[in-house]
Amino acid sequence: MSRLKPQKEYEKTGAFHFFRWLSGSKDPYVGEIEMQPQKEAEIQETTILERMKESEMVRDKVYDVENNKVLKLFHKVYVVAAILFCVVLVGLLLYTVSYLPRIGNSANPDNNIVSERYIEQGLQETGALNIVSGMILTYRAFDTFGETNVLFIATCCVMILLMVDDVILKKQRIRNDRRFEPKNDGILQGTVFVLCPIIFIFGIYIILNGHLSPGGGFSGGAIIGAGLMLYTSAYGFEKTQRFFDEHIYKIAKITALCMYGIIGSYFYITGANGIENHIPLGTPGHILSSGIILPINICVGLEVACTMYAFYALFRRGGL
Amino acid sequence: MDFVQNFPAVSILLCLFGGIISSGLRGKTARYVNRGLLLVVTFLSLCTLCYTLESGEAFVYVMGKFPAPWGNEIRAGMLEAFMAFFFCIIMLLSLEGGKKKLVEEVEEEKVFLYYVLIDLLLASLLALVYTNDLFTAYVFVEINTIAACGLIMIRQNGRTIEAAARYMIMSLLGSGLLLLGICMLYDLTGHLLMSNIKDQAAMLYASGQYRIPLLVTIALMSVGLAIKSALFPFHAWLPDAYGYSTVSSAAILSSLVSKGYIFLLIKIIYRVIGFEVFYDSRIIDVLFAFGLMGMIFGSVSAIRENDVRRMIAFSSVAQIGYIYMGIGMGTQAGMAASVFHILSHAATKSLLFIAAIGLTDVSGGSRKFIDLTGGAYRNKWAGVAFTVGSLSMVGVPLFSGFISKLLFAQAAVQNGTKMLPALIVLGISTVLNAIYFMKTVIRIYTPVEDSAYESVTFKNMKLYGLTLICFIVLNVFLGVSSQPIVDLIERGLTVFS
Numbered sequence: 001m002s003r004l005k006p007q008k009e010y011e012k013t014g015a016f017h018f019f020r021w022l023s024g025s026k027d028p029y030v031g032e033i034e035m036q037p038q039k040e041a042e043i044q045e046t047t048i049l050e051r052m053k054e055s056e057m058v059r060d061k062v063y064d065v066e067n068n069k070v071l072k073l074f075h076k077v078y079v080v081a082a083i084l085f086c087v088v089l090v091g092l093l094l095y096t097v098s099y100l101p102r103i104g105n106s107a108n109p110d111n112n113i114v115s116e117r118y119i120e121q122g123l124q125e126t127g128a129l130n131i132v133s134g135m136i137l138t139y140r141a142f143d144t145f146g147e148t149n150v151l152f153i154a155t156c157c158v159m160i161l162l163m164v165d166d167v168i169l170k171k172q173r174i175r176n177d178r179r180f181e182p183k184n185d186g187i188l189q190g191t192v193f194v195l196c197p198i199i200f201i202f203g204i205y206i207i208l209n210g211h212l213s214p215g216g217g218f219s220g221g222a223i224i225g226a227g228l229m230l231y232t233s234a235y236g237f238e239k240t241q242r243f244f245d246e247h248i249y250k251i252a253k254i255t256a257l258c259m260y261g262i263i264g265s266y267f268y269i270t271g272a273n274g275i276e277n278h279i280p281l282g283t284p285g286h287i288l289s290s291g292i293i294l295p296i297n298i299c300v301g302l303e304v305a306c307t308m309y310a311f312y313a314l315f316r317r318g319g320l
Numbered sequence: 321m322d323f324v325q326n327f328p329a330v331s332i333l334l335c336l337f338g339g340i341i342s343s344g345l346r347g348k349t350a351r352y353v354n355r356g357l358l359l360v361v362t363f364l365s366l367c368t369l370c371y372t373l374e375s376g377e378a379f380v381y382v383m384g385k386f387p388a389p390w391g392n393e394i395r396a397g398m399l400e401a402f403m404a405f406f407f408c409i410i411m412l413l414s415l416e417g418g419k420k421k422l423v424e425e426v427e428e429e430k431v432f433l434y435y436v437l438i439d440l441l442l443a444s445l446l447a448l449v450y451t452n453d454l455f456t457a458y459v460f461v462e463i464n465t466i467a468a469c470g471l472i473m474i475r476q477n478g479r480t481i482e483a484a485a486r487y488m489i490m491s492l493l494g495s496g497l498l499l500l501g502i503c504m505l506y507d508l509t510g511h512l513l514m515s516n517i518k519d520q521a522a523m524l525y526a527s528g529q530y531r532i533p534l535l536v537t538i539a540l541m542s543v544g545l546a547i548k549s550a551l552f553p554f555h556a557w558l559p560d561a562y563g564y565s566t567v568s569s570a571a572i573l574s575s576l577v578s579k580g581y582i583f584l585l586i587k588i589i590y591r592v593i594g595f596e597v598f599y600d601s602r603i604i605d606v607l608f609a610f611g612l613m614g615m616i617f618g619s620v621s622a623i624r625e626n627d628v629r630r631m632i633a634f635s636s637v638a639q640i641g642y643i644y645m646g647i648g649m650g651t652q653a654g655m656a657a658s659v660f661h662i663l664s665h666a667a668t669k670s671l672l673f674i675a676a677i678g679l680t681d682v683s684g685g686s687r688k689f690i691d692l693t694g695g696a697y698r699n700k701w702a703g704v705a706f707t708v709g710s711l712s713m714v715g716v717p718l719f720s721g722f723i724s725k726l727l728f729a730q731a732a733v734q735n736g737t738k739m740l741p742a743l744i745v746l747g748i749s750t751v752l753n754a755i756y757f758m759k760t761v762i763r764i765y766t767p768v769e770d771s772a773y774e775s776v777t778f779k780n781m782k783l784y785g786l787t788l789i790c791f792i793v794l795n796v797f798l799g800v801s802s803q804p805i806v807d808l809i810e811r812g813l814t815v816f817s
Contacts, residue, residue: 093500096536100507109520110510114389125386142383142392146447146459149336153440153463156343156433157470161481163430250344257340265333271385272329273321 127281127290128211137216137293145264148300151307152257158311164318172317173238185234192234199227207301211290217300224301225308232309237317246320249306256302263292263299324371325379327364328396328450331404334360335443339436347431354435358412361442365405372398373808378815380452388452389513395452399659399812403449403583409794410575410666411442417674417787418568425475425566434474441467441577448580454502454592455512457584461498465491465548468577471569472561483560490547490557494581497544504537505592514591525597538593538601545585546607549578551644552614555637559621562633567677570629571670574636579662582643586655589647590817599650608648608738612745614641619752623759627687628680631756632672635713638749639665645742646728649735652813657727659809664712664720664798671791672709678702678784679764682773689760694768698775703764705788710757712795715750720798725750727806 010016020026101108118135126134136144203224210216232240270277282289313320338357342350372378378397382388415438426434440463447460468491473484506512508530509520524530547554562570589598598604618637625631639661646658676687682698683691696703712719725746732742778785798805 092536096504096533099530099532100504101530108510109508110506112510114510117390138384139386139391140455143453143456143459145336146456146463149339149440149443150459150462150466152340152343153437153466153470156436157466157473160430160433160470160474160476165429254340254344258337261333261337261340267385268329268333268383269326271391272326272382277385 123284126211126293127284128293129284130211130213130216132214133211133216133293133297134290137296138291141264141267141292141296144296144300145260148257148260148303151303152253155253155307155310155314158314162314162318166319169317169319188234192230196227196231199230200224203227203301203305207297208287208294210297211293212285212287217297218304220297221301221304222308224305225312228305228309229312232312237313244309249310249320252302253306256299256306260296260299260303263295267292322371324367325381325396327368327371328394328401328404328446329381329383331361331364332394332443332446332450335439335446339439339443342432342436342439345432347428347435350432350435354415354438355412357439358408358415358442361446362405362408362412365401365408368396369398369401369405372396372401376811376815389511389516392456393452393513394447394450394456395514396450397812397815398808399816400449402808402812403662404446406663406666407445407449407576407579408442410670411438411572413787413790413794414568414571414575414670414674417670417784417791418566418571418677420781420784421567421677427476430474433470437467437470437474438572441471441572445576445580448584452514452591453512454505454514454517454588457587458495458499458502461495461548461581461584464577464580465495468573471573472565474569475564475566477564479560479564483557483564486557487561490554494544494547494554497540497547499544501537501541501544504533504540508533508537514587517592518594521592521597522594525594525600534597535601535603538598538603539606541588542585542603542607545581545588546610546644549581549585550637550640551607552610552617552637552641555614555618555640558637559625559630559633562636562673563627563630567673570633571673574633574673575666575670578636578640579666582640582647582658582662586647586659587816590813595817604648604650606648607644608650608742611641611644611646611648612741614638615645615745615749616641616752619749619756623752623756625756626689628676628689628692628760629673629687631760632669632676635672635753635756636665636669638753639669639713642724642728642749645745646731649731649738649742651731651735652810653727653731653734655813656806656809657724657731659813660727660802660806661724663805664724664795667720667791667794667798668709668712671705671788671795672713674784674791675702675705675709675788678776678781678788679706682776684773689763692760692764693766694764694771696764697767698771698773699781701778701781701785701788705792706764707761708792708795710761712799714754714757718796718799720795720802723799723802723806 005013017026101110118131118139122131122134123129126138128134128138203220205220206215206223207217207220210220228240228244267277267279279291281291284290288294310320335357338353342353345353378395378400380388380393380395383392383394385391387393422431422434444460444463444467448457448464451457451460465488469484469488472487473480502512505517505521508524509517511517511520521534524534550558562574565573589595593601615638618634618639618641622631622634622638625634643658643661643665646654646661648654678699679692679695679702680687682702683695686692696706708719712721715721715725728746729743732739732746735742
């Protein structure tokens with residue numbers, strides 16, 4: 001059997017590398033990826049002493065469980081009381097549940113005019129095939145605006161707790177990226193290279209089709225946020241910051257929330273004053289339809305994605 | 321529809337917008353935004369108050385083009401508008417009084433987050449006051465809880481982090497119970513809108529259907545809100561949270577956040593369950609009993625405390641006990657007394673916190689009583705303000721606390737069975753209040769020879785002094801010309817149901 005290609009050209013093809021890898025003569029990861037095992041966390045003697053001193057201080061000053069008899073008794077009583085309380089509460093709630101209306105009974109009180117209108121007229125009034133989206137983003141848009149603000153304020157609180165100075169962040173840059181995984185992990189990077197675009201597109205698809213199929217801003221945003229996390233854990237913060245740093249995070253978050261607020265306010269105030277709002281409902285089933293639902297879904301999706309990523313980054317290194 | 325009717329909704333939305341925009345600003349700009357917002361919302365609430373007083377009834381504002389029970393709805397009567405107005409004023413004064421401390425105690429690059437939290441907290445308070453929908457109330461209860469946690473832990477030392485964790489656990493337990501209650505109520509009535517639930521609940525009650533679930537629902541919601549507003553056995557989170565957080569936070573938490581929940585409870589009693597149903601459920605007696613216990617045990621803990629901030633915090637437990645005692649009496653007069661005490665306690669407690677910080681500042685930052693000796697001579701205005709606050713808390717005529725105690729006593733006399741325990745405990749509690757507040761006042765007015773600490777004059781703290789003066793004026797105003805306010809509360813409560 002004669003080779004069609006000369007040896008030198010053959011060495012450049014994938015087949016050559018594949019067979020070499022198969023026969024075990026070359027490991028493609030050697031030299032490419034850091035193979036060193038994770039270092040054990042080094043604890044210096046001074047840190048140990050400091051910690052011991054601190055814990056002693058806590059024991060002496062705050063929780064002197066050993067010597068304080070009242071506290072000791074309290075801790076015993078506390079355990080018993082907590083267990084008793086939980087058992088009683090569980091029993092009480094189970095007992096109550098047995099008296100609640102049976103699920104699925106057509107005569108239940110919650111099968112009333114409210115759900116009837118949502119189901120029967122939801123399509124004409126909101127233009128959304130997905131009744132749930134129509135309900136939370138049109139009928140009860142104010143609640144959902146509040147719910148989006150809950151996410152926003154949760155990130156603010158995590159920032160208060162975990163955000164560190166820029167100086168420390170710069171000093172620990174390398175450590176932050178390489179603390180828990182080796183740099184340039186080829187398997188992870190290869191997988192992410194294939195998966196991330198799909199994840200992002202899938203997230204965007206879910207957001208944009210929130211009014212047509214199950215999904216919407218919250219679920220789609222969570223998927224995009226997960227994609228961002230995956231990308232960061234594979235390629236490190238430095239590469240992520242090329243397209244998503246603190247500045248862009250702030251712009252995206254504020255724009256999304258403000259857009260939601262503006263659309264929402266327009267909708268509430270015109271609706272309450274009996275003024276015709278000029279938001280076309282479109283043809284149900286089309287991608288550009290259902291009035292305020294689509295833009296609000298996009299805003300909610302952006303906010304949720306930002307929140308998810310911000311949580312991840314803040315917990316991992318204390319900054320975006 | 322009149323133009324003024326837009327104002328409640330607009331003020332909630334403005335606060336939300338303010339919070340969102342502040343998250344992109346620097347600390348100082350965020351502060352200006354916050355102050356502007358507070359002034360605007362105060363003005364809007366005042367307009368709403370005048371409008372409702374003139375029309376004499378409440379109005380409903382549909383959020384969106386779908387009417388309730390399908391869409392969201394808010395409702396403003398004179399009591400709601402007055403509460404919103406009053407909350408804004410207290411918040412403004414508390415923030416101005418604690419501004420200097422805020423700069424010292426909060427990292428500079430995190431100050432803007434403080435104002436984000438304050439803006440959203442104000443939005444949630446307004447929403448709790450105005451909402452006519454149980455689920456909207458729950459959503460804003462969540463915002464309120466998270467914002468309060470942030471306000472506690474923004475001053476970062478070990479104690480505040482622990483206090484915030486404790487607050488969060490207790491408060492989330494409360495929210496969880498409230499949510500369980502709302503879910504069950506939805507299952508029983510099929511509505512989330514307050515007025516519809518009330519009709520359905522009255523029907524269920526009359527027919528005797530689902531009696532046990534209804535009772536458990538009422539209990540869950542009451543207990544949930546009681547935990548969040550630190551009624552006596554659930555107050556474990558309170559002293560640390562109020563005692564160690566930065567002073568504006570402490571003032572806002574004690575005078576506004578817990579009061580927002582109590583107002584929601586009053587709203588649930590009147591507008592969701594219905595006063596008669598709630599009264600017959602006997603949960604009200606439990607609230608009454610815990611209120612009485614809180615009045616005594618809160619004061620006893622305050623007497624044993626050696627830290628002035630924590631003492632004031634424990635005094636809040638006692639005052640919350642007063643409010644629940646009034647609710648627990650089950651009469652219109654008791655409820656009116658409770659609402660008045662919400663106002664009077666809000667005005668007094670924030671004054672005490674702000675004044676105490678002035679005293680500790682001139683005592684080397686120590687909060688121990690021994691170091692505070694003669695503090696009132698070193699910072700005269702803070703001393704006077706603290707004395708006014710103490711006298712008001714004890715219930716001396718001319719100050720707001722006297723009127724609320726008088727109203728409580730009047731309400732107790734009208735109530736047959738609960739008269740004796742209420743009056744006895746009111747008397748004991750007043751004496752206990754006097755013990756720990758007068759002890760502090762005597763302590764700060766005890767002269768010391770050549771003190772090691774510096775004195776502060778009015779020139780060095782103009783803004784702080786002005787805030788204290790405003791607080792004192794507010795207190796005396798509530799105490800001297802209380803009749804119009806009591807009338808307003810009584811009218812408001814009638815319109816409420």
